[in-house]
Amino acid sequence: MSWEVTLLLYAVLLGVAILFGVPVVATMSLVGLVGITLLHGTLLWPSLGDIVWNTVNSFTLTAVPLFVLMGEIILRSGASSRFYQGVSVLLNRVPGNLAQANIMACAVFSAISGSSTATALTIGTVALPEMRRRGYNDSITLGTLTGGGALGNLIPPSIFLLVYAAVIQQSVIDLFIATIIPGLIAVLMFMGYVAWRVMRDPSLVPARVPRYSVAQWLLALCQCMPVTMLIFAIVGGMYFGVVTPTEAAGFGCLVALLLSACYRELTWTKFEASLLSSVAVSSVVMLIIIAGQILSFAVVQAGIGRATAQFLVELNFSPLVFFTALFVLYLVLGTFLDGISMMMLTVPVLYPTLKLMGFSDVWFGVILVIQAELAQLSPPIGLNLFAVQSIARDVPLTTIAWASLPYAAMLSALSFLLYFFPQLALWLVATMKD
Amino acid sequence: MKVLAGVLASAEFALGRLAGLLLMALLILINVEVAARYLFGSSTLVADEYGGYLMAWITMLGTIHLLRADRHLSMRWLVDRLSPRVQNIVGIGAALIGLAISAALLYATYLLAANSWQFGSTSIQPSATPLVWPQLILPTGYALLCLAYVEEILRRLLGLSPRRGGDPGAGPG
Numbered sequence: 011m012s013w014e015v016t017l018l019l020y021a022v023l024l025g026v027a028i029l030f031g032v033p034v035v036a037t038m039s040l041v042g043l044v045g046i047t048l049l050h051g052t053l054l055w056p057s058l059g060d061i062v063w064n065t066v067n068s069f070t071l072t073a074v075p076l077f078v079l080m081g082e083i084i085l086r087s088g089a090s091s092r093f094y095q096g097v098s099v100l101l102n103r104v105p106g107n108l109a110q111a112n113i114m115a116c117a118v119f120s121a122i123s124g125s126s127t128a129t130a131l132t133i134g135t136v137a138l139p140e141m142r143r144r145g146y147n148d149s150i151t152l153g154t155l156t157g158g159g160a161l162g163n164l165i166p167p168s169i170f171l172l173v174y175a176a177v178i179q180q181s182v183i184d185l186f187i188a189t190i191i192p193g194l195i196a197v198l199m200f201m202g203y204v205a206w207r208v209m210r211d212p213s214l215v216p217a218r219v220p221r222y223s224v225a226q227w228l229l230a231l232c233q234c235m236p237v238t239m240l241i242f243a244i245v246g247g248m249y250f251g252v253v254t255p256t257e258a259a260g261f262g263c264l265v266a267l268l269l270s271a272c273y274r275e276l277t278w279t280k281f282e283a284s285l286l287s288s289v290a291v292s293s294v295v296m297l298i299i300i301a302g303q304i305l306s307f308a309v310v311q312a313g314i315g316r317a318t319a320q321f322l323v324e325l326n327f328s329p330l331v332f333f334t335a336l337f338v339l340y341l342v343l344g345t346f347l348d349g350i351s352m353m354m355l356t357v358p359v360l361y362p363t364l365k366l367m368g369f370s371d372v373w374f375g376v377i378l379v380i381q382a383e384l385a386q387l388s389p390p391i392g393l394n395l396f397a398v399q400s401i402a403r404d405v406p407l408t409t410i411a412w413a414s415l416p417y418a419a420m421l422s423a424l425s426f427l428l429y430f431f432p433q434l435a436l437w438l439v440a441t442m443k444d
Numbered sequence: 445m446k447v448l449a450g451v452l453a454s455a456e457f458a459l460g461r462l463a464g465l466l467l468m469a470l471l472i473l474i475n476v477e478v479a480a481r482y483l484f485g486s487s488t489l490v491a492d493e494y495g496g497y498l499m500a501w502i503t504m505l506g507t508i509h510l511l512r513a514d515r516h517l518s519m520r521w522l523v524d525r526l527s528p529r530v531q532n533i534v535g536i537g538a539a540l541i542g543l544a545i546s547a548a549l550l551y552a553t554y555l556l557a558a559n560s561w562q563f564g565s566t567s568i569q570p571s572a573t574p575l576v577w578p579q580l581i582l583p584t585g586y587a588l589l590c591l592a593y594v595e596e597i598l599r600r601l602l603g604l605s606p607r608r609g610g611d612p613g614a615g616p617g
Contacts, residue, residue, distance in 0.1 A: 027541070028518075028519050029519065029522055030522065030523065030534050030537070030538070031518050031519060031520050031522065031523035031534055031535075031538060032518065032537075032538040032541055032542075033516035033517060033518040033538065033542070034516070034517050034518060035516055035517075036516075036538065036541050036542045036545055037541075039545045039549075040541055040544075040545060043545060043548055055548060055551065055552050056552055056555045056556070057552075058548065058549060058552035058553075059549075059552035059553045059554075059555050059556030059557075059582070060556060062549060062552070062553055062556075062582055063500070063553070063556055063579060063582060066496075066499060066500040066503045066504070066582075067496040067497060067499065067500045067578070068496055068499065069492045069493075069495050069496050069499075071499060072470065072474075072495040072496065072498070072499045074499075075467055075470065075499070075502055076467075076470065076471060076474065079467060079471070253478060256474060256495065257474055257477065257478050259474070260470075260471055260473075260474030260475050260478065261474075261475060261478055263471050263475075264471070264475050282461075282464065285463075285464035285467055285468065286460055286461075286463075286464055286509075288467060289460065289463040289464055289467060289502055289505070289506040289509070290506055290509060290510060290513070290515055292499075292502060292503065292506065293463075293502070293503050293504075293505075293506030293507055293509070293510050294510060294515060294516065294517065296499075296503040297503070297507065297510070297516075298517075346519045346521070347519075348517050351517065
């Protein structure tokens with residue numbers, strides 16, 4: 011069977027199974043298993059045992075449950091509502107006030123929790139009733155929650171990048187550092203957009219802005235400090251080579267536990283729930299990676315990656331056209347797949363092409379993160395849209411999707427900005443190595 | 445059916461808590477390694493290796509909960525628009541696919557663990573841990589997953605309501 015027919019068969023099987031609601035893990039494993047069996051019968055089936063073992067027995071990926079646990083503890087410890095209150099005071103004079111606080115709080119918490127959806131839910135639960143009470147228009151509130159949540163993996167630490175690093179055998183720390191500047195640009199874009207909208211249409215926000223005393227400002231600073239310090243400790247520890255990503259995650263968990271002990275809000279029941287939730291999220295991620303590795307094995311055995319790379323290079327597309335085609339491909343995939351599944355499905359096929367065309371692994375990781383975050387905002391199954399709808403049940407999903415559209419457009423613009431100026435991602439990595 | 449559901453519910457509860465305990469063990473192990481390095485200038489020598497083993501156990505112990513709580517990621521846009529009867533048929537098909545894959549992986553991981561047992565394979569790290577013990581969780585996990593899929597198929601064939609314990613925010617970020 012030629013590689014073109016094999017690729018078509020894989021794509022059809024994948025498409026049909028996903029469309030009929032077969033879980034992504036089962037779908038990818040199925041295609042991998044069928045692919046291997048068509049090529050070699052059951053001869054290579056024993057190799058699947060090694061693939062599973064080598065995937066789950068990974069020290070790099072050990073950071074996944076620990077980062078998730080750190081986020082779970084922080085989210086349940088009361089630190090999130092304190093941070094939100096603090097930021098809302100500190101950003102009091104910025105046009106958009108609480109809408110800006112949403113973006114800032116989402117950026118920080120999604121970085122810590124590693125989950126865009128959990129962040130949109132947590133901050134949304136605190137922010138939405140308060141903003142409605144104060145008279146903010148939903149059209150500005152909803153977008154800041156879904157869009158702000160989508161900053162999650164762009165600001166380190168990022169579960170998505172941990173998985174990407176493990177798949178392509180790249181340095182996790184390089185990838186984390188590479189997302190810092192693009193992440194900050196995204197935050198500034200989002201905040202700039204909110205300020206611009208509010209200045210154009212002041213009726214979106216309440217006319218009266220509360221005034222705060224110096225003591226309240228100092229309290230706000232204290233409320234923001236612990237979580238901010240935690241992020242700086244984690245990222246700084248990795249940047250300066252003090253700890254590995256897994257150690258940073260373990261240490262972060264310890265600090266999160268100490269913080270929650272200070273707040274006295276983390277009960278044993280909440281801690282147990284944090285552990286169970288972390289186990290569940292980690293298992294989902296690991297099973298997707300196992301399935302992706304089985305599919306990748308089939309792709310390699312069929313020579314699809316190499317042949318596709320050769321084919322695409324011979325087409326002689328300019329890098330910009332190729333990049334635009336990739337962007338559109340991920341945009342389409344993102345409408346019905348989550349970020350990690352999307353990565354596991356495409357990287358085995360596209361990676362050889364990217365190498366041949368001279369794209370940097372680290373840079374492409376940042377681009378993939380942005381695409382994954384776009385997927386969180388893309389209907390019909392954008393998880394951030396559902397998360398926000400679960401706390402704003404009176405608002406139709408289409409309204410939330412429309413409110414999120416400008417943020418999706420800004421993330422798309424960021425993607426192209428990185429294409430034209432890759433140093434935005436790579437410069438800080440280079441300085442770290444110097 | 446009732447017996448199977450009862451056994452799986454107990455297994456889900458117990459294994460979920462065991463996985464939680466192992467996650468705590470991982471947390472302690474990693475922090476002990478950091479403390480040992482910076483406070484005493486030494487190393488546990490097993491943190492990387494056992495961290496990986498714990499990761500394998502946590503993953504496999506969590507799988508049965510994922511299936512029974514319906515926390516696997518899937519696209520339900522089309523399926524939710526089908527009639528309940530067709531939805532049930534599609535659900536049985538999806539569960540059969542899951543069962544077939546779990547069975548294939550049970551076979552493959554059993555061979556892996558059996559080979560490690562037969563040849564007395566040990567890790568190349570200083571601990572020289574016999575690999576069969578950490579690897580044993582792989583066939584065990586897939587065997588439990590097979591049972592959970594059988595339960596899912598029986599549940600749908602008998603017309604019992606499917607479990608929908610998951611929430612939309614269950615997936616990774």
